[in-house]
Amino acid sequence: MTRSSPLLEVKNLHVRFETLRGVLQAVNGVDLTIFPGQIVGLIGESGSGKSVTAKSILNVLSTPPGITDGEIWYRGRNLLELSAKEMSRLRGQSIAMVSQDPMSSLNPVFTVGEQLRDALLWADIVQNTTGEPSAFNLINRFTSAGRRRFRQAAAQVVEDLRQVELPAPHQQVKNYPQQLSGGMRQRVLTAMACAGEPDLIIADEPTTALDVTIQAQILMLLRELAQTRGVSILYISHDLGVVAQLCDRVAVMYAGEIVEEADVRDIFENPQHPYTEALIRATTMASEDDLVEIPGEVPNMLAPPKGCHFWPRCPKMVEQCANEKPRLAPVGQDHESKCGRVHGEWI
Ligand SMILES: Nc1ncnc2c1ncn2[C@@H]1O[C@H](COP(=O)(O)OP(=O)(O)OP(=O)(O)O)[C@@H](O)[C@H]1O
Numbered sequence: 001m002t003r004s005s006p007l008l009e010v011k012n013l014h015v016r017f018e019t020l021r022g023v024l025q026a027v028n029g030v031d032l033t034i035f036p037g038q039i040v041g042l043i044g045e046s047g048s049g050k051s052v053t054a055k056s057i058l059n060v061l062s063t064p065p066g067i068t069d070g071e072i073w074y075r076g077r078n079l080l081e082l083s084a085k086e087m088s089r090l091r092g093q094s095i096a097m098v099s100q101d102p103m104s105s106l107n108p109v110f111t112v113g114e115q116l117r118d119a120l121l122w123a124d125i126v127q128n129t130t131g132e133p134s135a136f137n138l139i140n141r142f143t144s145a146g147r148r149r150f151r152q153a154a155a156q157v158v159e160d161l162r163q164v165e166l167p168a169p170h171q172q173v174k175n176y177p178q179q180l181s182g183g184m185r186q187r188v189l190t191a192m193a194c195a196g197e198p199d200l201i202i203a204d205e206p207t208t209a210l211d212v213t214i215q216a217q218i219l220m221l222l223r224e225l226a227q228t229r230g231v232s233i234l235y236i237s238h239d240l241g242v243v244a245q246l247c248d249r250v251a252v253m254y255a256g257e258i259v260e261e262a263d264v265r266d267i268f269e270n271p272q273h274p275y276t277e278a279l280i281r282a283t284t285m286a287s288e289d290d291l292v293e294i295p296g297e298v299p300n301m302l303a304p305p306k307g308c309h310f311w312p313r314c315p316k317m318v319e320q321c322a323n324e325k326p327r328l329a330p331v332g333q334d335h336e337s338k339c340g341r342v343h344g345e346w347i
């Protein structure tokens, strides 16, 4: 892959939440880079801060104080400095999200055809208006331009559903989301995410609720999108197997930090952090229906351990691990690890 300039660069991201029990340190100094056309997997156990990182990129965190430090560079602009209006244009157009639960992202009272048509109309309005895009434009069928837009979008719906390989798209457009299977709904959501022709799709565990065969089909679809349209994908998962099938590069997240990052083959063939090793071991040992489990508990992020966050569960820990904070440092070509022992910072 040619290393042009990055499409997205997250730098030193810190996210905090005010909770009844104190301040929760959800994300602690995350750096993440995505190049055009690249598929990056963000992997880690439940609660490690994957979704919070994704929501920070889209600027949709609801609980204060939220992002307390860091920069998020996208096409030369720091997203954290954009106004709410500018950010909402970007979300409607350049950066799209596919979420874990297709049912809650689709509206049960409109047909899938109507919902995709409206997503296309909205993308069109965002692209063609300079001021604040207004939903009123979406329903303005009293002008000839409005009617033309409506007809064009309605015709495109079937074609777009065909491109995401939804079976019998002519019939499916008339159906409501609850009449579709989980895999079909995920295809509709993917088509909706593509409506604004985004450069970046953030997919937050989009296949978790699906069975293995359907999961593989959706992954192939995403890969095709990246290849044919040059879309970059940030793919969030707790499943290493899925990441291995899909991604070019992998960032492993533990307790709010990236602990290892490398090309996908390197991660599997030459893991350089004890947490990644444990994750790979647990994945290869678990049967298809088993939960992947690593002994010990995820740290409480209201009061994370001093030193390396993984030391209480780490089979390789030494005294320094509990007292000194390791840094993410190179351990090979384009390969970084946050283990003080591995990159020789201590011992
Ligand atoms: N709005 C919020 N208010 C308070 N705490 C939050 C909020 N959102 C997330 N958290 C906390 O931040 C931490 C990271 O959560 P996040 O949702 O990013 O985890 P995740 O890695 O996506 O996990 P999962 O695999 O279960 O989706 C967790 O401890 C979670 O409880």
Ligand SMILES: [Mg+2]
Pocket (backbone or CB within 6 Å): 050, 051, 052, 204
């Ligand atoms: Mg999540």
